[in-house]
Amino acid sequence: MSSATETIEGFVKSDYKYGFITDIEAESAPPGLNEDTIRFISAKKKEPAFMLEWRLKAYHHWLTMKVPTWPKVAYPPVDFQDIVYYSAPKKAGDGPKSLDEVDPKLLETYEKLGIPLHERAKLAGVAVDAVFDSVSVGTTYKETLAEKGIIFCSMSEAIAEHPELVKRYLGSVVPHTDNFYAALNSAVFSDGSFVYIPKGVRCPMELSTYFRINAAKSGQFERTLIIAEEDSYVSYLEGCTAPMRDENQLHAAVVELVVMDRGEIKYSTVQNWYPGDEDGKGGIYNFVTKRGLCKGQESKISWTQVETGSAVTWKYPSCILQGDRSVGEFYSVALTNNRQQADTGTKMVHMGKDTRSTIVSKGISAGRGQNSYRGLVQVRKSASRARNFSQCDSLLIGDQCGAHTFPYIEVRNTSSSIEHEATTSKIGEDQIFYCNQRGISTQDAVNMIVNGFCKEVFRELPMEFAMEAQKLLGVSLEGSVG
Amino acid sequence: MTTETLPIRPEDPFLEALQSKDPSSEEAQTWLVPIRQAGIAAYSQNGLPTTAHEDWRFTSLANLREVTFDLSLAPSTLSAMELESLPDPLQGKESIRLVLVDGQLDEGLSSRSLLPQGITLMSMKEAIQSHQTSIKAHLGQYTYGNDSPFAALNSALFCDGVYLHLPAGVELEIPIHIMHVTSDSSQGRVSLARNFFHLEQRASATVLETFCGPNKGAYLTSPTLECRVEDQAKLEHIKIQDESPEAFHMACVYASIDREAHFKSHYLSLGGKLSRNHIRTHLNGEGLCCTLNGLYLAQGHQVMDQHMVVDHAKPHTESHEYFNGILDDQSRGVFHGRIHVRQIAQKTDAKQTNKNLLLSEEAIADTKPQLEIYADDVRCTHGATIGQLDEEAIWYLRSRGIPRATARRMLVHAFAGEIIDRIDHPCIRESLDQLIWDQLEKLPHFHTHTSTDPS
Numbered sequence: 057m058s059s060a061t062e063t064i065e066g067f068v069k070s071d072y073k074y075g076f077i078t079d080i081e082a083e084s085a086p087p088g089l090n091e092d093t094i095r096f097i098s099a100k101k102k103e104p105a106f107m108l109e110w111r112l113k114a115y116h117h118w119l120t121m122k123v124p125t126w127p128k129v130a131y132p133p134v135d136f137q138d139i140v141y142y143s144a145p146k147k148a149g150d151g152p153k154s155l156d157e158v159d160p161k162l163l164e165t166y167e168k169l170g171i172p173l174h175e176r177a178k179l180a181g182v183a184v185d186a187v188f189d190s191v192s193v194g195t196t197y198k199e200t201l202a203e204k205g206i207i208f209c210s211m212s213e214a215i216a217e218h219p220e221l222v223k224r225y226l227g228s229v230v231p232h233t234d235n236f237y238a239a240l241n242s243a244v245f246s247d248g249s250f251v252y253i254p255k256g257v258r259c260p261m262e263l264s265t266y267f268r269i270n271a272a273k274s275g276q277f278e279r280t281l282i283i284a285e286e287d288s289y290v291s292y293l294e295g296c297t298a299p300m301r302d303e304n305q306l307h308a309a310v311v312e313l314v315v316m317d318r319g320e321i322k323y324s325t326v327q328n329w330y331p332g333d334e335d336g337k338g339g340i341y342n343f344v345t346k347r348g349l350c351k352g353q354e355s356k357i358s359w360t361q362v363e364t365g366s367a368v369t370w371k372y373p374s375c376i377l378q379g380d381r382s383v384g385e386f387y388s389v390a391l392t393n394n395r396q397q398a399d400t401g402t403k404m405v406h407m408g409k410d411t412r413s414t415i416v417s418k419g420i421s422a423g424r425g426q427n428s429y430r431g432l433v434q435v436r437k438s439a440s441r442a443r444n445f446s447q448c449d450s451l452l453i454g455d456q457c458g459a460h461t462f463p464y465i466e467v468r469n470t471s472s473s474i475e476h477e478a479t480t481s482k483i484g485e486d487q488i489f490y491c492n493q494r495g496i497s498t499q500d501a502v503n504m505i506v507n508g509f510c511k512e513v514f515r516e517l518p519m520e521f522a523m524e525a526q527k528l529l530g531v532s533l534e535g536s537v538g
Numbered sequence: 539m540t541t542e543t544l545p546i547r548p549e550d551p552f553l554e555a556l557q558s559k560d561p562s563s564e565e566a567q568t569w570l571v572p573i574r575q576a577g578i579a580a581y582s583q584n585g586l587p588t589t590a591h592e593d594w595r596f597t598s599l600a601n602l603r604e605v606t607f608d609l610s611l612a613p614s615t616l617s618a619m620e621l622e623s624l625p626d627p628l629q630g631k632e633s634i635r636l637v638l639v640d641g642q643l644d645e646g647l648s649s650r651s652l653l654p655q656g657i658t659l660m661s662m663k664e665a666i667q668s669h670q671t672s673i674k675a676h677l678g679q680y681t682y683g684n685d686s687p688f689a690a691l692n693s694a695l696f697c698d699g700v701y702l703h704l705p706a707g708v709e710l711e712i713p714i715h716i717m718h719v720t721s722d723s724s725q726g727r728v729s730l731a732r733n734f735f736h737l738e739q740r741a742s743a744t745v746l747e748t749f750c751g752p753n754k755g756a757y758l759t760s761p762t763l764e765c766r767v768e769d770q771a772k773l774e775h776i777k778i779q780d781e782s783p784e785a786f787h788m789a790c791v792y793a794s795i796d797r798e799a800h801f802k803s804h805y806l807s808l809g810g811k812l813s814r815n816h817i818r819t820h821l822n823g824e825g826l827c828c829t830l831n832g833l834y835l836a837q838g839h840q841v842m843d844q845h846m847v848v849d850h851a852k853p854h855t856e857s858h859e860y861f862n863g864i865l866d867d868q869s870r871g872v873f874h875g876r877i878h879v880r881q882i883a884q885k886t887d888a889k890q891t892n893k894n895l896l897l898s899e900e901a902i903a904d905t906k907p908q909l910e911i912y913a914d915d916v917r918c919t920h921g922a923t924i925g926q927l928d929e930e931a932i933w934y935l936r937s938r939g940i941p942r943a944t945a946r947r948m949l950v951h952a953f954a955g956e957i958i959d960r961i962d963h964p965c966i967r968e969s970l971d972q973l974i975w976d977q978l979e980k981l982p983h984f985h986t987h988t989s990t991d992p993s
Contacts, residue, residue: 126592452914455881461909465922466596470896473925480911480918 085142091115094243097142101212101246104219114232114242121236127399128428128460129368131304131341139275139306141244201259206290207252208263211279214250221252225283229312229349229376237308237370238345241277245310248278253288253319262518264293275306282312284319286352291322291518304332304367309344317352317379322360324517326525329365334423336395339367346373350382350408358385359402360516362525367396372430374403377411377439384413387513391529392425392457401431401448401462406439406472415446418510420529421457428460433474435467442472450480451509453502503530550585551607556694557582567666573678577693580684587687596872596904597843601812602786605756607726609695613640614721621647624719624750627778627969633715633746634659640721641729641759642698652712659714662699662732672703677734680764680792686816688788692762696732699761704741704771713744713963720751720759720785727757735765735773737799742772744963749789750809751782758786765793765801769823772800774962778970781810783838790816797823797852804961805832805861806970807842808977817846821855821883832861833957835977836869836901843872848890850883853913859890862957864950865901866981876908877918884913890920895927895953897983943985950978 085096094115098108123133201208207218215222232242249265265280284290307329313321323346332339342365348357359373375384386402404413419427429448450459461478483505491501507514507526514522561574586603587594616639628635636659637647643661653659658669665673684690700716720729737743749759759781767773773793781787787810795801805815819828834842848857863871873892894903907920927949935945954974961967978984 450909450911452911452916455884455914457914458881458912459909460911461907461920463905463907463922465903465905465924467894467896467903467924470899470901470926474923476905476907476920476922478907478909478918478920480909480916482914482916 084140087140088137089139089141089244093141097244097246100142101215103215106219106223107215110227110232111243114239115244117233118236118239118243121239124236127370127430128426128462129370129397129399131368131397134304134306134341136240141275141277142246204257204260205254206257206259207250209250211245211248211250211281214281218250218252221283222250222281225281225312225314226279227312229314229347230310230345235345237343238310241279241308241310241345245277245279248280248309250280251282251290251292253284253290255285256287257285258288259290262291262293264295266295275308277307278309280309280311282314282321282323284313284315284321284355286317286319288316289320292324293518294323294325295328304339304341306341307343307366311344311346311373313348313357315348315350315352315355315357315382318354319352320356320358321348322358323348323373325361325363326528327361327363327365327369328528331365331394331396332367334394336367339396340365342366342369342371344371346371347376348374348384349376350379350384350411352382353379353408354381355379356383356385358387358516360387360513361389362513362517362528363388363390363398363400364528366398369396369398369400371400372402374405375413376405376407377413378407380408381410382408383411385516386413386415386417387516388417389420389510389513389525389529390418390427391420392422392427394423394425397426399428399430401429403432404434404444405432406435406442406444409438409440410442411439412443413445415444415448416512417446417448418513419448419450419459420453420506420509421450421459422453424456426458426460428462429478430462430464432464432466433476435469435472435474437468440469440471442469444472444474446476448476448478449509450478451506452480452482549603551603551605552609552691553582553585555609556691559694561694567670569670569674570666574694576678577684577690577695580690581687581694584687593845593874596870597812597814597841599812602758605726605758605786607728607758609728611640611727613642615639616644616647616719616721618647620752621719624717624752625780625973626715626717627748627966627973628713628715628746631965631969633713635715635717636700637717637719638698638700638731639719640727641696641718641731641761643700654708654710656705656708657710658701658703660701662701662734663697665701669701669703672736673701673734676736676764676766678764680766680794680820681762681790682792682818685818686790688760688816689762689790689792692730692732692760692790696730696762699732699734701733702735702743702745704737704743706738706768707740709742710744713746713966716745716747718747718749718759718761720753720755720757720781722753722755725755725757727755729757729759729761731759731761733761733763735763735775737765737767737771737773739769740771741768744774744776744966746776746778746966748778748780749787750780751785754782754784756784756786756811757782758788760788760790762790763792765791767793767795767799767801769797770799771796773802775801775803776806776961776963776966776970777804777815778806778808778973779810779813780808781813783809783811785810787813788816789814792818792820793828794820794822795826795828798825799823800827802829802960802962803831804957805830805844806974807832807834807836807844810840810842812841812843814843814845817844819846819848819857821848821850821852821857823852824854826855828855828857829960830857830859830861831957831960833954833974834861834863834871835954835974835981836863836871837866837981838869839867840869841872842869843874845872845874847876847878848888850877850879850886850888853882853884853886855883856887857889860957860960861892862953863892863894863903864897864954864978864981865894865903866897866983868898868900868902870902870904873905873907873922875906875920876910877920879911879913879916879918881912884915886913886916886918888916888918892922893953894924895950896924897981947985950984951975954978
């Protein structure tokens with residue numbers, strides 16, 4: 057057992073390999089938040105008047121709100137006046153017209169991140185929108201998508217070119233009054249991705265966005281909006297990294313999904329923000345609001361997330377199952393190591409008849425990590441014959457960590473059937489021994505067991521992501537069995 | 539999780555009365571003064587909670603707030619005849635009976651003839667004076683600093699209750715029955731019984747507590763029970779709540795359990811407009827076992843809330859919670875259970891289940907089964923279900939020639955029987971089995987479901 061512990065510790069200590077800083081001149085707003093900051097952001101982005109109005113409304117509402125204290129995470133209060141709300145890589149001249157004109161240093165960054173941004177994108181068949189600090193730097197594969205009528209662009213572009221869509225859907229799932237961080241995001245969001253899949257179109261490739269926080273002291277507030285019309289389908293991937301810095305940086309994103317009749321959105325996230333060092337110094341505060349609305353009948357939203365990064369995570373990708381026979385799914389692997397804290401889970405709100413939801417949450421705690429699952433399954437009176445199955449399993453590695461489960465189940469009719477199950481366990485000495493006995497090293501055994509533990513979630517991820525997630529988990533856990 | 543202090547509602551029914559109390563001059567026993575003061579302070583901090591408090595999210599006290607309570611009402615009396623007319627699950631069986639009327643012990647109605655020597659079973663009012671030394675070290679020590687406003691209210695104002703003490707090695711086979719009766723129908727009566735059960739090493743006892751109110755008034759019973767179960771002792775506690783339909787029943791049970799001890803507690807909720815069991819068990823020794831077992835049957839507009847935290851503070855402890863709810867009409871069942879495993883509590887084995895059966899379209903179930911685990915070598919599971927009878931099980935029975943209605947009855951009885959079967963004491967189990975059977979048969983939608991059944 058002791059040798060196992062040692063290997064695991066060695067394993068846990070492996071470095072964060074995305075911690076580089078790209079030296080690019082950036083154009084920023086001064087730190088602090090007031091009406092002028094918002095006007096500055098809005099003006100910089102040359103937004104129409106309705107957007108500025110919307111932002112200011114959110115800002116004024118935000119001022120009346122208090123920082124939520126109910127999540128099971130502890131961190132020093134964030135000074136909202138010390139954050140740079142807008143930081144954009146400085147453009148030469150009028151800015152890039154195509155990918156070739158994008159600052160090569162930026163492309164290098166993405167190269168380092170392993171993102172197939174340009175040619176490789178085509179080979180990989182992935183269309184990428186990359187958001188650097190707060191600004192979208194280039195969207196690949198746009199024309200191919202345009203042929204099908206699919207809009208995949210940055211949020212700024214969408215505001216400029218498709219204001220009617222933005223006006224109609226922005227804030228329709230996550231209103232600016234929703235919560236503290238959603239209000240903040242609504243006021244200051246700088247960019248993000250916008251996807252529109254027209255009626256009857258099946259998006260031919262995976263759409264993907266990479267987010268990166270680069271500038272010091274800056275916060276990232278991106279906003280993603282995906283709309284899937286009737287009979288359409290899209291699979292969207294999101295990945296994130298940040299440099300290693302001593303101070304904590306704030307990431308407060310909002311993601312909204314809207315699905316019409318028989319449409320489907322599959323949203324996958326591999327979140328690997330800088331988690332801080334072993335003593336919990338630095339790292340990203342990841343306070344994200346993600347919510348999908350299954351508006352039409354037989355629509356479907358599937359969230360898959362692999363959360364390995366961030367110092368503090370506070371995130372509940374949710375589904376509002378409004379349309380009859382709509383389906384919500386949530387698959388999650390959350391890993392906390394060292395002093396990371398995660399309070400994550402989902403909300404499934406059943407409103408339509410015969411709606412179904414599945415929740416599979418796998419929490420892994422190692423080191424001094426604290427991992428909480430918090431989930432709500434709400435069945436409204438109108439949701440006859442709703443069905444939910446929830447399974448929350450926790451795996452503990454080491455004796456300093458914690459795993460917590462806080463499910464909320466509210467049922468308002470009798471024809472529904474709700475099941476919740478949760479287990480907490482550790483990697484058994486007998487399991488390790490069994491593997492050792494068959495010539496498998498302790499480290500490999502841990503990896504195998506953890507991967508087996510997460511299998512149900514990984515198989516929901518697109519192929520490339522599944523591979524990455526497995527590797528990521530292996531790296532994050534290196535050396536941690538007791 | 540930080541508990542936010544929310545402003546106290548101006549119409550708080552007890553705040554003013556409490557704050558005008560001055561225990562240092564009013565309380566005759568000086569050692570009780572700090573307990574009283576702590577109760578007043580704890581209550582004054584939040585007053586009666588609203589649904590904005592996480593622990594009261596699903597249980598509104600709005601109805602309670604509307605009643606004008608009179609804390610100065612003197613306890614009334616109950617005649618022997620009236621007492622006989624009350625349901626007694628141990629009728630005709632051997633038992634030691636204590637009767638509390640409006641929270642105060644009535645010696646005339648109680649019968650302790652079967653109480654063996656060496657065991658102390660007496661009024662709390664009396665014990666505070668005569669058994670000061672043995673109570674002083676314990677009273678108020680197990681309430682987690684009055685973590686419920688009703689425990690705080692009780693600490694501040696209780697004047698009587700029951701004190702039970704079993705010395706080391708004493709095993710009591712005859713069950714003790716404590717009957718709590720709220721007697722008259724005057725509005726706004728508050729009964730605050732304070733009970734303390736102390737079982738020394740290897741002692742064992744069975745205590746049945748029943749709560750009833752034969753009259754229809756809107757009253758509040760808020761008993762607080764503290765238990766100390768020392769090494770290898772065994773306590774089986776059964777609580778039946780069958781208050782009058784307008785009554786509020788807000789009970790708090792605190793148990794501190796030591797090495798290799800057994801604490802088995804059963805909760806049956808049948809009556810009251812709004813009732814809540816606030817249970818906290820402190821698992822404070824290796825090799826112990828704690829079982830919390832409950833059944834709630836609600837109909838009409840009843841609200842029944844079960845709120846518990848099992849605190850695993852030492853390694854090698856075992857806990858089980860089983861709560862089943864049968865909800866009819868527009869009733870509401872609330873379950874909050876938390877298994878808290880401290881970092882040192884390795885090898886914890888904890889299990890928690892909450893099952894809810896909804897018999898009508900309007901019934902509501904809210905459940906929050908939670909795990910909070912800081913140790914790695916543990917086995918903790920929890921599960922919760924809300925739903926109807928299993929159609930396949932009904933089909934199975936029907937395919938064997940059993941009519942649908944009978945099949946349905948069989949399954950509901952079995953659902954309740956699961957809980958009753960866990961009671962160890964044979965006499966009590968039998969009479970409760972009968973009691974629950976009769977209660978179930980009386981439920982409005984017991985035989986047919988409100989929605990159109992397919993046959």
